Amino acid sequence: MSYALAVGETRGGVLQERSLDPVYFSDKIGLPSYLLLPQGEYDPLKGLCDKVLVSSLEEGDFLSPLNLVRTVEGVIGAFGAPSLILFPHSSFGMDAAPFLAGRLSWPLITDIAGFYRDEEGMVFIKPLYSEKVHAHFRLREARGVVGTVRAGAFEGEGEGKETVFERLEAIEKDPRREFLDYLEEEVGDVDITRAELLVSVGRGVKEKENIPTFEELASLLGGTLSCSRPVADRGWLPKSRQVGTSGKTVKPKVYLAMGISGAFQHIAGMKNSEVIIAVNRDPSAPIFQYAHYGVIEDMHKVAQKMIERLKGQG
Amino acid sequence: MDVVVLAKWVPVTQEEELKLIRGEKAVDLEEIPFRLNEWDTYAIEEASRILEAHGGTGWVVSLGTEEADTALRRGLAMGLGKGALIETEEELVDPFERAQIFKNFLEKKGIKFDLLLSGVQAEDDQFAATGGILAGLLDLPYATMVMGIEEISEGEVTVLRELEGGLMERVRVSLPAVLSVQTGINEPRYVSVTGVLAAAKKEREFLPVDEFSEGREGRIEILKLEFPPPREGAEIIKGDLDEVVESIFEILKEKGVR
Numbered sequence: 001m002s003y004a005l006a007v008g009e010t011r012g013g014v015l016q017e018r019s020l021d022p023v024y025f026s027d028k029i030g031l032p033s034y035l036l037l038p039q040g041e042y043d044p045l046k047g048l049c050d051k052v053l054v055s056s057l058e059e060g061d062f063l064s065p066l067n068l069v070r071t072v073e074g075v076i077g078a079f080g081a082p083s084l085i086l087f088p089h090s091s092f093g094m095d096a097a098p099f100l101a102g103r104l105s106w107p108l109i110t111d112i113a114g115f116y117r118d119e120e121g122m123v124f125i126k127p128l129y130s131e132k133v134h135a136h137f138r139l140r141e142a143r144g145v146v147g148t149v150r151a152g153a154f155e156g157e158g159e160g161k162e163t164v165f166e167r168l169e170a171i172e173k174d175p176r177r178e179f180l181d182y183l184e185e186e187v188g189d190v191d192i193t194r195a196e197l198l199v200s201v202g203r204g205v206k207e208k209e210n211i212p213t214f215e216e217l218a219s220l221l222g223g224t225l226s227c228s229r230p231v232a233d234r235g236w237l238p239k240s241r242q243v244g245t246s247g248k249t250v251k252p253k254v255y256l257a258m259g260i261s262g263a264f265q266h267i268a269g270m271k272n273s274e275v276i277i278a279v280n281r282d283p284s285a286p287i288f289q290y291a292h293y294g295v296i297e298d299m300h301k302v303a304q305k306m307i308e309r310l311k312g313q314g
Numbered sequence: 315m316d317v318v319v320l321a322k323w324v325p326v327t328q329e330e331e332l333k334l335i336r337g338e339k340a341v342d343l344e345e346i347p348f349r350l351n352e353w354d355t356y357a358i359e360e361a362s363r364i365l366e367a368h369g370g371t372g373w374v375v376s377l378g379t380e381e382a383d384t385a386l387r388r389g390l391a392m393g394l395g396k397g398a399l400i401e402t403e404e405e406l407v408d409p410f411e412r413a414q415i416f417k418n419f420l421e422k423k424g425i426k427f428d429l430l431l432s433g434v435q436a437e438d439d440q441f442a443a444t445g446g447i448l449a450g451l452l453d454l455p456y457a458t459m460v461m462g463i464e465e466i467s468e469g470e471v472t473v474l475r476e477l478e479g480g481l482m483e484r485v486r487v488s489l490p491a492v493l494s495v496q497t498g499i500n501e502p503r504y505v506s507v508t509g510v511l512a513a514a515k516k517e518r519e520f521l522p523v524d525e526f527s528e529g530r531e532g533r534i535e536i537l538k539l540e541f542p543p544p545r546e547g548a549e550i551i552k553g554d555l556d557e558v559v560e561s562i563f564e565i566l567k568e569k570g571v572r
Contacts, residue, residue, distance in 0.1 A: 141533075222572065
């Protein structure tokens with residue numbers, strides 16, 4: 001019986017919820033799912049997948065792409081080759097999946113956001129061009145495939161499976177990459193996760209010199225200034241102000257996104273805001289798909305006018 | 315310390331309305347501006363800093379049309395010493411194919427390196443895969459989402475990897491290795507247009523892709539492209555600037571944040 005091998009992750013010993021994205025995707029495909037995890041106890045997974053395969057390696061070693069290849073070879077030796085090897089599309093998945101595909105010489109599709117079958121087989125949907133286009137990929141020949149699965153792209157069938165827990169045989173570690181330690185982010189000047197109103201600026205802010213205008217706007221509104229990745233990358237605002245997967249997850253009452261195009265990693269960090277207002281001059285910006293209100297206008301003009309009005313009233 | 319950087323010349327589509335062509339199998343890029351992939355700019359900067367600190371040869375290698383020569387010239391203007399463009403008019407949609415071509419290139423040209431750097435992903439296909447597949451094919455240690463190269467010593471390098479929610483991990487990787495660099499790792503130096511033009515005098519090789527095509531067959535193919543099915547989407551606030559701003563204030567008031 002064919003199966004899908006889902007590779008999950010823990011961080012600091014805590015099972016990460018995104019480990020279930022590949023399991024849910026296996027449900028969608030209709031294959032039994034074997035979830036591979038580092039050493040640990042995983043009772044809460046009972047019912048969610050068909051097997052939990054527990055490695056002999058601890059988290060730091062398990063998550064190294066080099067060791068993972070050996071672990072997967074062990075799984076293949078014990079259970080036969082899976083039809084798919086699936087990872088969450090996370091820092092870990094992006095690390096391990098391409099390397100594994102290269103080692104096994106298997107095809108790879110990353111950031112899988114949709115799936116269906118046509119008469120010729122499996123079709124994988126993956127966003128391209130800053131989310132503006134969806135590509136439908138298929139394999140040139142029927143064979144095993146490695147993939148990473150977008151967070152929340154698939155819903156699971158829920159509990160009810162007879163989960164079997166199995167411990168894998170010990171493998172020898174590949175010494176060429178070694179986990180040393182974790183580093184927590186430095187505490188920032190403000191905690192954007194506590195703000196009720198976030199004025200958030202993106203690439204459209206254009207230059208560092210424009211930041212004070214938006215700082216002023218946020219402060220006149222009694223809100224807090226946050227940003228998307230490109231602004232923090234350039235050091236125009238501290239990393240602690242960055243909203244998104246690699247930054248903070250926020251849910252303010254109002255999220256005013258200015259000049260943010262809406263990369264998935266950003267959307268994931270703010271989509272649970274009560275009201276999202278997006279200001280962007282590009283009507284095809286993906287953010288308008290997620291916002292409650294949209295303003296197709298230059299963010300600088302909108303900010304100037306808002307400041308003018310706020311000062312006029314004051 | 316010899317370093318090779320992979321650099322891609324990519325269309326900048328963030329603010330463009332896209333059109334599908336060739337039976338909805340490709341995007342019409344005719345009118346779209348191109349630039350050096352943003353992630354690769356950081357990789358080139360990181361390579362230049364390593365070379366400044368440790369000495370050695372720096373290569374910038376690109377795979378694409380002759381326009382991608384600008385990517386090489388930018389890399390050379392930023393401090394790398396040698397450029398190579400593997401020329402093809404084809405759009406290579408499978409990162410496996412790209413990785414195989416790069417592997418063939420490195421082996422056939424006999425290019426030795428301590429570090430091979432790429433960007434975490436390319437802006438156009440966002441596959442985030444070429445560096446990792448190449449590392450797998452070469453059986454060299456790999457790390458992506460690299461947000462810091464802390465220490466390079468005899469035979470090994472210590473790097474910081476960006477994880478989720480502000481967390482980082484520190485890993486030690488033995489050399490030679492392949493690393494994929496995340497944006498924000500450094501502040502890429504400014505190079506003027508004249509600097510990029512002047513780099514035309516620097517050493518570059520232009521090589522047809524056919525020389526490096528052994529075993530490159532793509533493993534996946536595009537069945538079709540489509541625009542994402544519209545979600546419910548935003549209610550677009552219409553009107554002149556005053557009206558629009560008034561509406562934003564009303565929403566803020568309604569939510570009790572003003």
